[in-house]
Amino acid sequence: MPKSASFLPASLSNLINQTDLNVKPESVGIVISLGDGIAKVSGLSEVQAGELVDVGQGEFALVLNLEKDSVGLVMLGQAAHLRAGDTIRRTGKILSVGVADSIIGRTVDALGRSLDGKAEIEAEKNMVLERVAPGVMARKSVSVPLQTGIKSIDSMIPIGRGQRELIIGDRQTGKTAIALGTILNQADQNIICVYVNIGQKRSSLSQTRQLLTERGAMDYTVLVAATASDTAAEQFLAPYTGLAIAEFFLEKGRDVLIVYDDLSKHAQAYREISLLLRRPSGREAYPGDVFYLHSRLLERAARLNEKHGGGSITALPIIETQANDISAYIPTNVISITDGQIFLETDLFNSGMRPAINVGNSVSRVGSAAQIKAMKQVAGTMKLDLAQFRELAAFAQFSSDLDDRTKAQLDRGKRLNQILKQGWDKPLKVNEQVVVMYAAVHGYLDPIDETKIQDWEKEYLEYIHSSHTALLESITKEQKIVDATESTLKEAIANFNTLHPEFHLSE
């Protein structure tokens, strides 16, 4: 007979003996009405707003409305067994999620339950979902860069650890790609990533998970998902769950990157709940507190000072616009809360500019303080050059013969645009970006055929990696281009260009 068979009854009776069978007074309520995931309940005296209520069969509801004679609940599951007249009871618990180090690499739902078929997470600590943002004295200004690995962002719209940078654009412009590319680039950056999927297809969640697993990014990433088929309440809670997980690591002094994909769907889920709870609606039928919904979420992204552990939470919220309308309600709200935005445009995307970032309209309000000196050295003139190029390009459409200087500027601009093109899943290290960008802004690309710039870049990086490793190391070590490095770099680029005449413009 196997050993476990004799062991089981003893442990079972032990468990049964441990059960507390004392009768305690409990606060209960009677369901008056039920529908669309919303229940109106009488009784439940002394219940708190935001408290979890046990509706039986292992399912829970969340208290959102406290009224004179009734309480408004929103179901956190299907709760198909619930009928009007049923008794439900208070738990006295505020919504929280059990987190432990072992959550890294896992996929969980809005309540922290396993979605990946593996065992439930054994909670080391319960993190409450709604918490006050860190105070003024606990914070520190942004000074360490968060490398996205994307040339146009790291050079011109730099993001710092602890910053909140909005990614905004129409559907199919590569918003998620930028966020995922950034996660891929954090492999050796000692950053924990949390990707929150709100109201998206399950198939895209599964794709994201597979991609991150294949690229080894699940070693430092947590996925939190409330997909389109989950209840509105779960979609409403998912960003807070992700943030609670991020805060667990923040408390340990870690740097965390959190992506909310996307907050438009989050606002819609909250609008659905609010309308069903019959709260007064405002602009675009969103409730009055939809600004607070996002501000209290994004305010919790912060860089803490050493006294408070020195960790940080960097937030990359995503907003989907309709027909580039950034003056709609939710986009303007989130733009005003964040520390800058990355604009993606369909026209740019369709013209082959990927990532389709509109550099002119994108800003980062605090990130430049975090940019390393080497990047500042090469990118300083770049934004200006590109702005001049855009102006000239618009003007040059009307005239055929241009003076040489204008022509040179246009050619330079075209090449700068070409060098900013990048596959979303091909992040570049900051030192690689610097050597590429250096060549571009110092005119080493001027003799190169515009259509061959991408091949040029690939070969060039291989060349630098094989013959000038010291150069890359020096940039990483010094964080700037010292004079000696600069002269070697100039030589290296000139050398490379003479070695590869196939990339040159044919005369």
Added chain:
Amino acid sequence: MTKVVVSTAIELSDKQRSVITAALAAKTGSPDIAPDFVTDPSVLGGIKVIIDSQELDGTLRARLDKVEHQLVSHL
């Protein structure tokens, strides 16, 4: 007026009812309470009292549920 519901698995005798009423009157401090006596076989045994939104559940059903919950949450 305090609303009181008393649930049992079998119908209570008049004597049992008056004993329970007296006990509840003493407990709540309002002498003129009139509990609703409900017969609900699903409680299996014991007695459940709901005073407004406070519930005192001493039924067999509740105890079995607690044991079930204990077992499920540890296995």
